[in-house]
Amino acid sequence: MDERKRDSMVAYLRRRMAQVGIKVADLAAALAEDRSKQKSxxxxxxxxxxxxxxxxxxxxxxxxxxxxxxxxxxxxxxPAKKLVSRAPATVDWSKDPFAGTRLATARA
Known part of the structure; x- marks a missing residue:
């Protein structure tokens, strides 16, 4: 999501919260309660x-x-720990014994 869309969404949510009467502290308390329930x-x-x-x-x-x-x-x-995405390992095909043969292009 780009920064402009994010700012627009935050402004919309704040406006709606003000209309309904929800305070940021109420929202934070509800989120903390949900987290504690999930942990237990x-x-x-x-x-x-x-x-x-x-x-x-x-x-x-x-x-x-x-x-x-x-x-x-x-x-x-x-909860699973976040895995750090790594670049795929590069393969050294220079020592491939089947390079150039029919086995290298055969499909399983």
Missing amino acids: VRYRNAFGDTWDGKGAMPQWLVQATSAGQSLEHFAAAK
């Missing part, structure tokens, strides 16, 4: 149901474990 999730199923591992086990997890599924199956994965 220890188990999750395919439908998005979650459990933090505290208190009674929810019904969906009780049913799954009594049906034979392991608790580890539902363990929420930790």
Whole structure:
């Protein structure tokens, strides 16, 4: 997104927030609450149901474990670390024994 579009979007969002009565502090608090909820999730199923591992086990997890599924199956994965994009490795084709032969151009 270019800078002009971004500035336009920010201005639009601020205008709409003012119309509805939402303050920046309210928005920041809501985002912080969402982040803390996501961090506390220890188990999750395919439908998005979650459990933090505290208190009674929810019904969906009780049913799954009594049906034979392991608790580890539902363990929420930790967020993956961002991978640094690297340039693709260059290949030295000068020592390719099949260069120039039919095998070099054959399709699988």
